[in-house]
Amino acid sequence: MSMIVWIAVASLVAWLWLLLGQGFFWRTDVRLPPVRDPASEDWPAVCVVVPARDEAAVLGESLPSLLAQDYPGRAEVFLIDDGSSDGTGELARDLAQRCGGLPLTVDSPGEPPAGWTGKLWAVRHGIGLARARAPEYLLLTDADIAHAPDSLRRLVAAARTGGYDMVSQMARLRVESLWERLVVPAFVYFFAQLYPFRWIGRRGGRTAAAAGGCVLLRAETAERARIPEAIRHAVIDDVALARAVKRGGGHIWLGLAERVDSVRPYPRLHDLWRMVSRSAYAQLRHNPLLLLGTVAGLALVYLMPPVALVAGLAAGSPAAAVTGGAAWLVMTATYLPMLRYYRQPLWLAPLLPFTALLYLLMTVDSAVQHYRGRGAAWKGRTYARPDTVPEEG
Structure with missing residues (x-):
């Protein structure tokens, strides 16, 4: 003994x-801080980039929430169909026609070349389309993420008020089945243990991480850090993205979301x-x-x-x-x-x-x-x- x-x-x-x-x-109080909105005429242009591959099952819940964003400035959505076989692109166009809201562009980059993950190849294509609109910010969000109507407004306000080059929120994952209850909260708990949120926001600190489902990134910062080319082969692309931004001198923030949710189900242990x-x-x-x-x-x-x-x-x-x-x-x-x-x-x-x-x-x-x-x-x-x-x- x-x-x-x-x-x-x-x-x-x-x-x-x-x-x-x-x-x-272990504390869960690192949340998007309450901030004052900028003056009504001072809202920067934002382009939302959504990489999507075979997401027809969840797109009906997530995409309308993006199109319905209550954002006072100029904003539009680019959904990049990454070789889907389930009609993701067609469904996105149909949702935009039925729901209205922010302008939506649906496009496809084709198969990724060697050395690129499919998601980052799609993100590259979306950022390329967005640059023609000269946005100040890019919102990179996954196709299974639903946003409250004020999500984009609050992200931009927090980034500008706090002087952040990147603001990311860990979307609240779905927790309904028994296995989701056992595994999902622990997933976020382990992530926070590995990358403490308080350390991520420190200027000059070495800890860097993001949550790929919701990342607001200054367009100038993305270009300076060569995003996504610099991380084109990263499977864990959100952490790689944060490290690239921080390595380039960017100030980043990551916290738990209150009004950003994942709608993807994981009902079985498998x-x-x-x-x-x-x-x-x-x-x-x-x-x-x-x-x-x-x-x-x-x-x-x-x-x-x-x-x-x-x-x-x-x-x-x-x-x-x-x-x-x-x-x-x-x-x-x-x-x-x-x-x-x-x-x-x-x-x-x-x-x-x-x-x-x-x-x-x-x-x-x-x-x-x-x-x-x-x-x-x-x-x-x-x-x-x-x-x-x-x-x-």
Whole structure:
């Protein structure tokens, strides 16, 4: 039991450090700040770029919300159909005709050349079309993201008031099925643990990340950072985008959304598993040592506390039981704010070790698929060796 006690102590120390020393990642109060609107005649032009591949199932909920934006300045939407086979482009045109609102252009760039992911090839085409309108800002948003009517107005106001070159919001993901309740809040919790939102907004700080579903980017900044050419092979394109902008001296902000929601369902464990595993090993730069370290870290931080508690109780070791229980208690407490944000029952918090085990298995599966030559597969395309972090300037 002495070995279990010492491992449990290490886990408790890790959780105390995470509680206090990791940018208070567990707090959910980093939200788009309330700001005053600019003068009515001072609203900049914005072009909205929406890459879409086989999104007919969700487009009926998301696209009308963009077309209905209550934005006082000039704005228009460019939906880039990335080789869809389900009538995405035709549906988008039909929705624009029926719903009205902001002008919509639907176009297609054709198949991406070697070295480009399909999404970023579509984004490149959309930005190219948008530049002809000379916008001050670009809103890059996914086809499964629904925006409240004042979303664009608030994003632009926050960017101008705060002096940000990029403002990104982590859309509130759908949480309805049992597996979504178990996995989705933890997904955002783990992301915030890896990229604490408070650190991202610091000028001169090294932490950089974004949420690809909702990114408002100054057009001049995008051109200076060579977006998206500089990140054309990135599977985890939102983090790569933020790093490219920050490396170029840009000031960025990321927070949780209140009025931006994902409408994409993940009803089965298989759906969530595929979402995570397709890019998990890319996040580790396809490095076996990083994979081993990640597995060991997840086991120490998330799995060891309940193991130590149960083993201590079974073997009559108060030290193991108390230390493991204390670490589990701290873990559970840090997860409560995220469950409140997602309006989920708080009894899910003690189940976080089980969810962490699922993520551990998803990460291992991601590596297995990579070494089998399947790489990051998504919507009929496979990227055998995606790069997470671009090296070029």
